[in-house]
Amino acid sequence: MTQLRVMQSFRAPRPTTNPYITMLDRALGDSGEVLHLRFDWRRALVGDYDVFHWHWPEGKLHGSTWWRTAGKTALTAALWLRLRLSHRIAVVRTVHNVELPDDGRLRRALLARIERDADLLIALNSETQLDGRPHARIPHGHYRDWYAGQPRAQRVRGRISAFGGVRRYKNVGVLVDAYADASSHRADLSLEIGGRPSTPELAETLQQRAESLPNVDMRLRFLPDDELVRLATQSELVVLAYRFMHNSGSVLAALSLDRPVLVPRNPVNEALALEVGDAWVHMYDGELRGDQLLAALAGVEAIPAGAQPDLTLREWARTAADHADAYRRAVEIKRAQA
Template structure:
């Protein structure tokens, strides 16, 4: 079979790239029959490729910040790319990381994102609970055991830790409020990760003010810093208001730390997959009682490490190539999802 030349929606991986993207790019480049072209507008608009593999389309259209002139320019370039893909009927594969449009997308941005959706030929789902309006294949999110290899910290009894990007839908404000009502002075809380806005960081800082048990660190974490931060925790707490897929859950599990997450069908499936004692859940708004109950449960005996055998990277490249070939075949038949 001929080589599939795939344009990915991510730029060439760097030290600050999402590790999932870096590991997937490496897996694809190890796979015979795949040639990876990482994203640039020059490559996207004028380059040669067989199909497009899209992850977070909002990054292509510049959602999330920047000077207004630059953002407007990216909207124009994204529209030109969409025109090219429409006219040439180039197939598009989309990995479904988020099931809803970004809350901060404006009218024009939503129109561009829906255009990407309409052009999608085949979807890659990270779990079997994700619904798809067209052809789809589930390829589970891989683990990070081979990625996060830096020095580990000694676990601090009573340490609750949030880690990852701090965005409003992730409920960090509610975590701080729930923690402030915990009377036990031996329980501490850490918040570590870059905040999406200065206003959100200021809100969380105000909520935590006056409690010396709360440690805030707003900013990018290097891989080694993330390893040190997560492994110092007795329990990683991800108080999301909505959670469907989460690489941070897998990062914590890859570092052998139990996690408190919302009670969802996806998280229930993950709990059954990795074994008892690793995934703890809360329903509704996060409360003091839920925090203390999860911390107590995390102290019960469990296996030395969660079972992540279903999330090895060895077959990821071949699984993606099979999807690419299915998308090309479908596009060649003149059928659009």
Template sequence: MRRIRVLQSFSEPRATSNPYIHQLAASLRATPGIELRTFSWSEALRGDYDVFHAHWPDTLLAGNSRLTRAGKRLAVRLLLARLRRRGIPVVRTRHNAKPHETSRTVSAVEAGFERLTVESILLNGVGTPPPHATVIPHGHYRDWFARHPRAERVPGRLAFVGLIRPYKGVEDLVAAYRELSADGSGASLTIAGSPRSAELAAEITAAAQGDPTIALTFAYVDDVAFVQAVTASSLVVLPYRAMENSGAALAALSLDRPVLLPRNAMTESLRTEAGDEWVLLFDGTLTAAALREALAASAEATGSPRFIGREWGDAGEQHRRVFAAALGGSAVGDSAVGDSAVGDSALGDSALGESMPGESAPAERAPVIGEKEETA
């Protein structure tokens, strides 16, 4: 079997990297027929590889200074030009339909990679798929978290654990919980994670002020702390204002804790898979009544939820087949993907040459603790 050399858009996983990335890399390395390469700019611009596998293209723009970000914008343009010239196909895992936080630059990068994409990987089968799409369900985290000790479940405890960003609706959770707490429910709320901004942290702190049953920890949550916080809860609440995939929900379910999620086609599908008692849903904006009802229902969740098709042992071969299909498809440089893929219309100076004051792309760690799902 010919080995397919696949360059990932993520670098070699570190201790703080998303567990999704760790487990995907391990699965691909264990799969015959794949030679996995992790991202570096040297490899991307000078290495020999057959397929480029993109996850969150906007992370390629990340930098701590304006000068670094300007250099990354130029490097992305060179990468896209190289992929087109050499006919290297792009496979995209579509963690979300579009980035949760965007800019003209991010949109231009997304458009550039979109024009070069010949195969897509979807993490669920909900909605209308793009052409040449394969569903490979987001893997579970049971094995990943198995080495960490669990806490005893605290009756009535609600939890939100993970990176805190505006679209995740943590402010809605605090507002709904304050109303629940005022009724003398005996509940408690834990919020742990690193906020996107000091302003968001201040807003949440102000909303929680005066309620001793709310515990706020604004800091990075490692795997040990994540397992402790999730398993100490009776219910994990993820009141996202937009949810297409959720590694955070799968992480909580992998730790045998029920989740409360906004109702949509994806969460309905997850509920069917895991069980009604494990995936509880609310409509519209989160309310105290929804929290009260979900807390009562969470007592019915015993044992473990069902997972279907989420074994990492199968993921590597499923990915290999997609990579092989990408190589067998139309050349990247043909009429379907013309020069405009990296020309001014997609990545010209007006997009990648503009200044981005105060902007940096999201961190690589995501799906599980909620960033790039996150998610993963």
């Protein structure tokens, strides 16, 4: 079988690169099933390859100044046009987010065309709506290997944590309010929140809401892996009180560190509970309240020491093989259309 040449939309990963990209890069490079090519503008625009794989195409549209942004937008438009006119190069796009970002009329229109012209979509869960288009469902791989070298901390009774980028839709303020209510009924509770806020105003608002509460520690900055692992593994429960949750790396990070999560009830999280074990995925309805926090904490006490959630479907070797199958199918679709 001829080895396909597959160019990703990401360059060589850096320490601050999304771990999903770093682990996918490593898995594809190790698998040997495809010739794995990292992104290069010259090769993308005029080079020879069989498949182009988009991840977060909006990341290609912005530079540090307005003229760099304009230049990158023009280059991305040229790449889209090359791929659209090609009768040979198949285009694959992973649906990381359900909706396009609000990124200005011109850039949003370009992103819509990139999405429309993909020959095959990759969904990370069974609930992503793809409107009958050719697709593959490949679950987000786990983080066990990613965090393997980091020491674990001793679990602290009553400790609740939340981590990841702090944005308004992640409802961290609601978690703080629920903790305020829960801590008034149980004195041994503590709360630790870690992650970089999207705005200084959000950070200030959170600190004001928490300043009068007992046993709250806020680390409102980017957390390196060792701090994240310490924060997560000290907790009895990781709480992610998002308004909307579809594909969450933080949920998988917590489960990969053998910590149960409390998340909003929706079809994605219900399917995850069936997959990994419902002892590990606790859900709440409506907006998070203090009594729901206390109920979830009581539920996780039954998990025996040393137990792990079942992440078999999320092994990275399997993920790489499934991507290779998706690339081959995309090429078949493209050439059948041609």
